Amino acid sequence: MASERNSPLPAANFRAVELAWLQDHAAELTKQHPGEWLAVDGPQLVAHASHLTALLHQATEAGHPNPFITAAPAADAPHSFASPARGTLTVVAER
Secondary structure, three states: OOOHHHOOOOOOOOOHHHHHHHHHHHHHHHHHOOOOEEEEOOOOEEEEEOOHHHHHHHHHHOOOOOOEEEEOOOOOOOEEEEEOOOOEEEEEEOO
């Protein structure tokens, strides 16, 4: 039996900090960055941009080459972020 250290799968709590931070800040992110790509590393937003390539460049330049990447819902979309760790899709605001 292979040890956990040699497992090719990430730990069950992989990116839990980033996902929790996104849940906690979802309303402000959708208001401030509607329709933009977001890069989160630990409990902080490290970059945001309207184009994915620009986001990756900004995050890398800021010293975060492997951030968690997601997108904020567009202004006219239901505001929600997926949370696999919590097993739900939380709607932050409805129109």
